Amino acid sequence: MTETTLDIQKIRKDFPILNREVNGRPLVYFDNAATSQTPQQVIDVIVHYYQNYNANIHRGVHFLSQEATDAYEQARIKIQKHFNIGKSHEVIFTSGTTHAINLVANGFSGFLKSGDEILVSAMEHHSNIVPWQMLCERTGAQLKVIPMNQDGELVMDSYHNLLSNRTKLVFCNHVSNALGTINPIKKIIDAAHAVGAAVLVDGAQAAPHIKADVRALDVDFYTVSAHKVCGPTGVGVLYGKEEWLNKLPPYQGGGEMIAEVTFEKTTYADLPHKFEAGTPNIAGGIAFGAALDYMNSIGFEAIAAYEEELLHYATSELKKIEGLKIYGEASQKAAVVSFNIKGIHPYDIGTILDKLGIAVRTGHHCAQPIMDFYQIPGTVRASFSFYNTKAEIDALVAGVQKARNMLI
Amino acid sequence: MGIQEIQEGIVDEFSLFEDWMEKYEYMIGLGKSLPLIKEEYKTDDNIIKGCQSKVWVHAELNDDRLVFTADSDAIITKGIIAILIRAFSNQKPQDIIDADTAFIDEIGLKEHLSPTRANGLVSMIKQLKLYAIAYQTQLN
Ligand SMILES: Cc1ncc(COP(=O)(O)O)c(C=O)c1O
Numbered sequence: 001m002t003e004t005t006l007d008i009q010k011i012r013k014d015f016p017i018l019n020r021e022v023n024g025r026p027l028v029y030f031d032n033a034a035t036s037q038t039p040q041q042v043i044d045v046i047v048h049y050y051q052n053y054n055a056n057i058h059r060g061v062h063f064l065s066q067e068a069t070d071a072y073e074q075a076r077i078k079i080q081k082h083f084n085i086g087k088s089h090e091v092i093f094t095s096g097t098t099h100a101i102n103l104v105a106n107g108f109s110g111f112l113k114s115g116d117e118i119l120v121s122a123m124e125h126h127s128n129i130v131p132w133q134m135l136c137e138r139t140g141a142q143l144k145v146i147p148m149n150q151d152g153e154l155v156m157d158s159y160h161n162l163l164s165n166r167t168k169l170v171f172c173n174h175v176s177n178a179l180g181t182i183n184p185i186k187k188i189i190d191a192a193h194a195v196g197a198a199v200l201v202d203g204a205q206a207a208p209h210i211k212a213d214v215r216a217l218d219v220d221f222y223t224v225s226a227h228k229v230c231g232p233t234g235v236g237v238l239y240g241k242e243e244w245l246n247k248l249p250p251y252q253g254g255g256e257m258i259a260e261v262t263f264e265k266t267t268y269a270d271l272p273h274k275f276e277a278g279t280p281n282i283a284g285g286i287a288f289g290a291a292l293d294y295m296n297s298i299g300f301e302a303i304a305a306y307e308e309e310l311l312h313y314a315t316s317e318l319k320k321i322e323g324l325k326i327y328g329e330a331s332q333k334a335a336v337v338s339f340n341i342k343g344i345h346p347y348d349i350g351t352i353l354d355k356l357g358i359a360v361r362t363g364h365h366c367a368q369p370i371m372d373f374y375q376i377p378g379t380v381r382a383s384f385s386f387y388n389t390k391a392e393i394d395a396l397v398a399g400v401q402k403a404r405n406m407l408i
Numbered sequence: 409m410g411i412q413e414i415q416e417g418i419v420d421e422f423s424l425f426e427d428w429m430e431k432y433e434y435m436i437g438l439g440k441s442l443p444l445i446k447e448e449y450k451t452d453d454n455i456i457k458g459c460q461s462k463v464w465v466h467a468e469l470n471d472d473r474l475v476f477t478a479d480s481d482a483i484i485t486k487g488i489i490a491i492l493i494r495a496f497s498n499q500k501p502q503d504i505i506d507a508d509t510a511f512i513d514e515i516g517l518k519e520h521l522s523p524t525r526a527n528g529l530v531s532m533i534k535q536l537k538l539y540a541i542a543y544q545t546q547l548n
Pocket of ligand 1: 099202204
């Protein structure tokens with residue numbers, strides 16, 4: 001494997017938080033799958049917004065409102081270009097992936113009836129399961145699960161067997177947050193389309209590693225959260241094909257989403273505003289655009305190659321620890337390592353690591369069905385980003401070793 | 409020994425430790441010596457909610473004293489329960505109800521625990537006191 005061409009030490013200087021000490025030790029941040037850190041370039045955009053042109057958008061006649069509107073709409077176009085989306089009004093700003101999924105699930109209420117089926121993968125985040133269960137309760141449709149194997153890969157034969165003309169919707173994450181598996185979404189989408197089903201792909205975990213081309217994928221809906229791609233929390237995007245977005249009813253009523261209102265009848269605004277009721281997270285949207293600019297300036301190919309290097313290094317070093325088992329060994333994997341040590345609760349390991357200044361996640365990672373599948377209470381999950389280093393992985397491995405010695 | 413005395417003893421012990429490592433090592437040791445709950449009592453009814461790890465507690469009256477047994481799937485959590493049980497087990501229910509819990513802060517346990525574990529600690533104390541209240545009502 002070739003060494004990265006990225007200047008990691010220079011990149012790290014962009015992230016002020018990486019200078020922090022935790023429990024008297026330099027912070028090692030390996031909880032990137034939960035939320036990524038924010039570079040100064042993005043922080044500056046947020047500060048600049050509040051210092052210079054904070055105003056409500058789309059509704060003021062005044063200068064600042066226009067400036068804010070322009071910046072917000074420019075961010076929409078940046079997001080459009082990044083994901084190769086056909087039209088800018090196919091980009092719907094949301095508060096994040098959870099909101100985006102609920103918007104679609106709610107919209108499908110009118111399209112489903114008893115006897116229809118929704119397929120979801122066995123490795124979904126809770127935010128991707130509950131809205132569909134609620135949708136099924138409302139409509140009488142049935143939820144079916146695409147199973148996975150021990151390596152944490154979807155069983156594609158079973159998927160093909162589950163598909164039928166009863167299937168109306170298929171939901172799958174692009175990358176699993178708990179295991180790191182990169183799912184074969186192009187194959188999933190094509191097979192679903194062959195039976196006339198729509199597909200929503202949750203791109204929350206994929207976006208930091210993979211630049212998805214939604215038109216090449218031909219996906220019907222794709223969701224992203226800004227806070228996983230070096231942007232701020234509380235903002236995200238739903239991509240939907242125009243014909244779908246026109247068909248779906250609005251999700252929330254409020255300002256911004258209407259064309260005309262009388263007490264008898266309201267006509268809805270055109271896309272994207274039909275789905276953007278109320279004052280949005282303006283600074284957040286603008287900063288989301290800046291975050292994608294930042295990541296593109298580093299380059300997604302270089303990021304993916306370097307993260308793979310980190311993943312391989314971490315995997316082989318961790319495996320040297322006696323009794324350590326890695327969950328999720330898919331051949332296609334993002335930079336996430338979920339593991340346990342025989343006889344030790346993941347929470348105990350996480351507690352000791354925290355004392356050493358190492359931030360990991362422990363527990364079920366909002367994916368309890370996966371933990372049930374492996375019959376474990378949870379895992380320790382270390383997730384890497386392009387600003388992490390091999391020296392930090394060495395600290396993790398030493399920390400896990402130390403925890404093991406203390407706890408066994 | 410009364411609850412107050414036992415608590416003072418625990419505070420004294422913890423004051424000897426130089427750093428968090430020693431505290432944790434001690435707690436892990438305590439965890440291994442926890443008076444274990446009988447398997448038959450490890451039911452969902454006896455699980456304490458609010459912990460990332462599972463915690464089961466059982467209480468039984470022995471004459472006029474309440475005896476606690478417990479278990480957890482996480483060893484540091486077991487250590488924490490062991491400290492609580494040492495402070496509260498084999499005491500009269502009314503004394504448990506009245507007991508002060510300031511010693512927890514004095515040994516610096518909370519600040520050394522992750523937020524979820526600190527919440528779990530509060531739930532555990534609450535649960536022990538609830539048992540005491542239930543048995544006190546029975547005694548009255
Ligand atoms: C795969 C996946 N889907 C959805 C979400 C939820 O994203 P958000 O909390 O930003 O709505 C997450 C984040 O943890 C995730 O990892």
